[in-house]
Amino acid sequence: MSLFSKSGILGKELKISNEEFTQLRDFIYDRSGIYIADNRKYLLENRLANRIKKLNLKDYGEYFYYLQYDPRKQQELNRLFEAVTTNETSFYRNPPQLKVFQDKVLKTVLDAQKAKRTKSLRIWSAGCSTGEEPYTLGIILHEVLGKDISQWNIKITANDLSEAVLMSARRGIYTDYALRTTPKEIVRKYFEEDGGKFKVIPEVKRLVSFGQINLNDKVQLKRVERSQIVFCRNVIIYFDDAVKKQVIGSFYDNLLPGGFLLIGHSESLHNISRAFKPIHHPGAIVYNKEG
Structure with a gap:
C-alpha cells in the first residue's frame, strides 16, 4: 500500500485536525473494528489525502460528511477500507x-x-x-x-x-x-x-x-x-x-x-x-x- 504525504490541493499540504481525526477514526472503528491509535494520526492523514484530492473535496471534514451522506458513500467506504489496511502478501508466506x-x-x-x-x-x-x-x-x-x-x-x-x-x-x-x-x-x-x-x-x-x-x-x-x-x-x-x-x-x-x-x-x-x-x-x- 503506497503512502501519500500531501494532497497537493492548491499546492498546500493538507492537514487533519484533531477533531477530524477523531471523527474519522471512530467512524472506521464503528464500521470495521479497525482501531487507529492517537499516535498514528499521520497514517490517516497520509493515506486519505489522495482520496480527498480525487473527490475534489476541501478537507477531511468534507470527506467525513461524504462518507455519511453522499449517494456514492458505499463505493467510497470500500476505498476507505483499502486505504487503511495493508495488503502486503505473497504465495507461500511464512x-x-x-x-x-x-x-x-x-x-x-x-x-x-x-x-x-x-x-x-x-x-x-x-x-x-x-x-x-x-x-x-x-x-x-x-x-x-x-x-x-x-x-x-x-x-x-x-x-x-x-x-x-x-x-x-x-x-x-x-x-x-x-x-x-x-x-x-x-x-x-x-x-x-x-x-x-x-x-x-x-x-x-x-x-x-x-x-x-x-x-x-x-x-x-x-x-x-x-x-x-x-x-x-x-x-x-x-x-x-x-x-x-x-x-x-x-x-x-x-x-x-x-x-x-x-x-x-x-x-x-x-x-x-x-x-x-x-x-x-x-x-x-x-x-x-x-x-
Whole structure:
C-alpha cells in the first residue's frame, strides 16, 4: 500500500485536525473494528489525502460528511477500507508455519475425516487479501492428496473487507513478485505463465470461494460454513482487544470440535482467549479447539 504525504490541493499540504481525526477514526472503528491509535494520526492523514484530492473535496471534514451522506458513500467506504489496511502478501508466506500446517495440522484433520469415513474438508481464510493465502492452501492440498483430491469434497472460503482485493483474487493472475517465496517447482506445476504474468490453474481455483466480509459483523461471521481449519494471519493486529476477543470468539464458534486456528507469526492469543489449546511446533504455534 503506497503512502501519500500531501494532497497537493492548491499546492498546500493538507492537514487533519484533531477533531477530524477523531471523527474519522471512530467512524472506521464503528464500521470495521479497525482501531487507529492517537499516535498514528499521520497514517490517516497520509493515506486519505489522495482520496480527498480525487473527490475534489476541501478537507477531511468534507470527506467525513461524504462518507455519511453522499449517494456514492458505499463505493467510497470500500476505498476507505483499502486505504487503511495493508495488503502486503505473497504465495507461500511464512514457510515454517505452512510446513506445520501441511505435516501436522492437515494430516491430523485428514486422518480424522478418513476415520469417520467421510472426505469433506472446509478451510476458512479470513482476511485473504488478493488471494495468495487461499490459493497456497489449495496448492498444498493438491500436493498432499495428489490424484485422490478428486474423491474429496473440499471448499476453501476466502473473505476480505476490501472488494477491490477480492476482484484481484478472483482473477488469480499474479506477477513474479507475488511468487518470490514460492518454490520454483510449485510455480511450474500450478501456474500458467503468459507474458510475464502467472495464472493459477483451474484445478486450484475451483477449490476457493471468495466473498466480502466484515470481521466486526457477528451476523456475517455466523453465516460462514463451519470449518476444520481457520487461517487468519496478520489481520487481528488491526483490532483493539475488545474486537480481537469478539473475532477470535467467532472463529472458535465456527470451528468444528478438534479444529485448528492459525494466526500470524507476530500475533498471539495471550490475554485474548483461553478457549484454545496452544500447540507449540518448531516455527509456529497452532491453536486447537479441543473436542
